[in-house]
Amino acid sequence: xxxxxxxxxxxxxxxxxxxxxxxxxxxxxxxxxxxxxxxxxxxxxxxxxxxxxxxxxxxxxxxxxxxxxxxxxxxxxxxxxxxxxxxxxxxxxxxxxxxxxxxxxxxxxxxxxxxxxxxxxxxxxxxxxxxxxxxxxxxxxxxxxxxxxxxxxxxxxxxxxxxxxxxxxxxxxxxxxxxxxxxxxxxxxxxxxxxxxxxxxxxxxxxxxxxxxxxxxxxxxxxxxxxxxxxxxxxxxxxxxxxxxxxxxxxxxxxxxxxxxxxxxxxxxxxxxxxxxxxxxxxxxxxxxxxxxxxxxxxxxxxxxxxxxxxxxxxxxxxxxxxxxxxxxxxxxxxxxxxxxxxxxxxxxxxx
Amino acid sequence: xxxxxxxxxxxxxxxxxxxxxxxxxxxxxxxxxxxxxxxxxxxxxxxxxxxxxxxxxxxxxxxxxxxxxxxxxxxxxxxxxxxxxxxxxxxxxxxxxxxxxxxxxxxxxxxxxxxxxxxxxxxxxxxxxxxxxxxxxxxxxxxxxxxxxxxxxxxxxxxxxxxxxxxxxxxxxxxxxxxxxxxxxxxxxxxxxxxxxxxxxxxxxxxxxxxxxxxxxxxxxxxxxxxxxxxxxxxxxxxxxxxxxxxxxxxxxxxxxxxxxxxxxxxxxxxxxxx
Numbered sequence: 276x277x278x279x280x281x282x283x284x285x286x287x288x289x290x291x292x293x294x295x296x297x298x299x300x301x302x303x304x305x306x307x308x309x310x311x312x313x314x315x316x317x318x319x320x321x322x323x324x325x326x327x328x329x330x331x332x333x334x335x336x337x338x339x340x341x342x343x344x345x346x347x348x349x350x351x352x353x354x355x356x357x358x359x360x361x362x363x364x365x366x367x368x369x370x371x372x373x374x375x376x377x378x379x380x381x382x383x384x385x386x387x388x389x390x391x392x393x394x395x396x397x398x399x400x401x402x403x404x405x406x407x408x409x410x411x412x413x414x415x416x417x418x419x420x421x422x423x424x425x426x427x428x429x430x431x432x433x434x435x436x437x438x439x440x441x442x443x444x445x446x447x448x449x450x451x452x453x454x455x456x457x458x459x460x461x462x463x464x465x466x467x468x469x470x471x472x473x474x475x476x477x478x479x480x481x482x483x484x485x486x487x488x489x490x491x492x493x494x495x496x497x498x499x500x501x502x503x504x505x506x507x508x509x510x511x512x513x514x515x516x517x518x519x520x521x522x523x524x525x526x527x528x529x530x531x532x533x534x535x536x537x538x539x540x541x542x543x544x545x546x547x548x549x550x551x552x553x554x555x556x557x558x559x560x561x562x563x564x565x566x567x568x569x570x571x572x573x574x575x576x577x578x579x580x581x582x583x584x585x586x587x588x589x590x591x592x593x594x595x596x597x598x599x600x601x602x603x604x605x606x607x608x609x610x611x612x613x614x615x616x617x618x619x620x621x622x623x624x625x626x627x
Numbered sequence: 628x629x630x631x632x633x634x635x636x637x638x639x640x641x642x643x644x645x646x647x648x649x650x651x652x653x654x655x656x657x658x659x660x661x662x663x664x665x666x667x668x669x670x671x672x673x674x675x676x677x678x679x680x681x682x683x684x685x686x687x688x689x690x691x692x693x694x695x696x697x698x699x700x701x702x703x704x705x706x707x708x709x710x711x712x713x714x715x716x717x718x719x720x721x722x723x724x725x726x727x728x729x730x731x732x733x734x735x736x737x738x739x740x741x742x743x744x745x746x747x748x749x750x751x752x753x754x755x756x757x758x759x760x761x762x763x764x765x766x767x768x769x770x771x772x773x774x775x776x777x778x779x780x781x782x783x784x785x786x787x788x789x790x791x792x793x794x795x796x797x798x799x800x801x802x803x804x805x806x807x808x809x810x811x812x813x814x815x816x817x818x819x820x821x822x823x824x825x826x827x828x829x830x831x832x833x834x835x836x837x838x839x840x841x842x843x844x845x846x847x848x849x850x851x852x853x854x855x856x857x858x859x860x861x862x863x864x865x866x867x868x869x870x871x872x873x874x875x876x877x878x879x880x881x882x883x884x885x886x887x888x889x890x891x892x893x894x895x896x897x898x899x900x901x902x
Contacts, residue, residue, distance in 0.1 A: 327798050347801040360799030364817040374803040377813070421803065431802075 277338030284333035311482035530585025548615035562606025662871035716781035788822025
């Protein structure tokens with residue numbers, strides 16, 4: 276068990292910058308999620324921690340040791356790969372036993388430890404099969420068991436759930452969370468799925484173009500986004516971002532609609548962020564503004580109304596019993612306590 | 628004619644064409660097969676029915692032909708060539724497949740280009756060099772030449788197989804605690820085994836059938852089977868019956884190997900070719 280510290284870490288391929296001078300302190304036993312769209316440098320960061328990629332610049336510390344020049348095998352980390360990286364020519368037992376075998380663990384110790392790991396991921400009856408004979412979810416478990424059969428200092432997980440179907444992903448997510456709480460080992464988890472990030476993480480680092488945009492607890496990331504990118508990336512549906520300006524303490528949309536009072540100075544250009552849940556749906560004429568429904572979606576647990584708002588479309592979440600039709604007109608009001616203002620040029624948050 | 632009849636007719640035509648093609652390809656082999664069991668006199672008559680004799684197979688191993696020596700030479704040369712070529716080619720192929728090397732493409736092209744050089748062009752330099760360092764008419768000399776012939780082929784073929792092994796698997800093994808050599812031994816070799824086997828058998832066949840270099844570079848001690856065939860020219864003309872018996876001895880291992888690799892043959896060829 277150990278903390279992981281990245282100091283001014285950079286990875287470049289020629290002119291392309293994968294990770295740009297990033298520093299990060301991951302606490303002992305912390306579950307840290309690197310979140311971002313593909314190509315944002317999150318996987319590269321993880322691969323550098325694992326030793327599968329050499330940093331161009333900067334330092335990687337695991338515990339009290341700088342591991343830049345250590346081979347992957349000497350870093351004492353365990354990794355779960357997106358495609359599982361199982362050994363197809365070995366049985367499940369041999370797969371799980373491999374990290375022990377290759378590190379010279381006595382034979383008598385291997386069997387009980389493999390069985391314990393297999394038990395933790397409920398694989399005991401499959402130990403004699405080959406990976407080919409298992410389903411995706413089961414293969415994922417083998418990869419997990421192979422990681423937990425040792426007690427590494429750090430777990431690294433590279434989009435471990437992304438190859439599973441939606442239903443299985445939810446189950447495995449819960450199992451992962453349970454397991455990580457039980458094992459209490461420092462974990463770095465890479466994903467592009469913000470729900471995985473929100474549910475699993477102690478802290479989330481949102482990345483874009485090789486730069487960490489915001490580092491914080493899931494709560495902070497969701498409720499207090501640092502910039503436009505984080506605001507737009509976190510949440511499902513994504514936060515509505517409305518272009519406009521601030522005039523005399525009112526936010527005015529580009530179309531000229533005076534929307535909500537904001538306690539901030541005048542700005543020629545501004546972006547107002549508001550989550551679907553903070554847009555309340557009323558009957559026509561009873562909200563702050565009347566809008567036409569572009570699409571009405573019933574997800575079962577709630578309804579989503581995409582409404583045409585001048586030239587933009589925004590999404591509001593309605594009660595699950597609400598029933599509307601396309602082209603109906605409804606009233607919308609905004610929850611003034613949960614509005615975010617951004618500068619469209621710097622993309623930074625403007626604190627109100 | 629109805630559509631069904633047309634289909635049947637076309638099917639019959641196809642079968643006939645295939646049979647003709649097979650016949651054309653097999654005629655020499657059938658002829659050799661028959662001749663090997665005929666007496667010297669029978670050979671000159673195109674008899675399909677005759678009293679078969681195994682005498683030829685005995686004669687070729689006796690003095691003065693001593694085909695056994697040639698068989699031994701061929702076996703040693705081909706086997707040792709494979710045993711040396713495959714490990715070296717595997718390591719080279721692995722490096723080409725997994726590492727970023729300076730001038731990687733150039734090297735690969737050069738390796739391939741050596742295959743395009745006509746053997747006749749380089750046979751004289753080989754002869755002169757071997758004469759100077761005393762490798763003429765030795766099995767070692769032939770093994771070296773055969774290595775030069777099969778290596779490029781083996782490297783390209785094995786590289787195709789290794790390219791097909793997912794990087795994830797190897798990286799998982801490295802994080803799990805393996806050194807690079809352990810990765811190769813525990814992961815890459817078992818996973819590439821069918822490919823290595825196929826490449827090995829191909830190399831064996833090439834070395835076994837190699838004629839030109841053996842013809843020029845050997846004359847007595849290291850003579851291989853294909854060259855040995857030339858022995859069967861006697862005062863009484865070409866000894867076709869003995870020649871055929873020797874031919875069958877040369878072909879037999881090839882048929883066995885072909886049966887063995889049938890399963891991997893197509894896979895091996897396409898993997899090497901497509902990537």
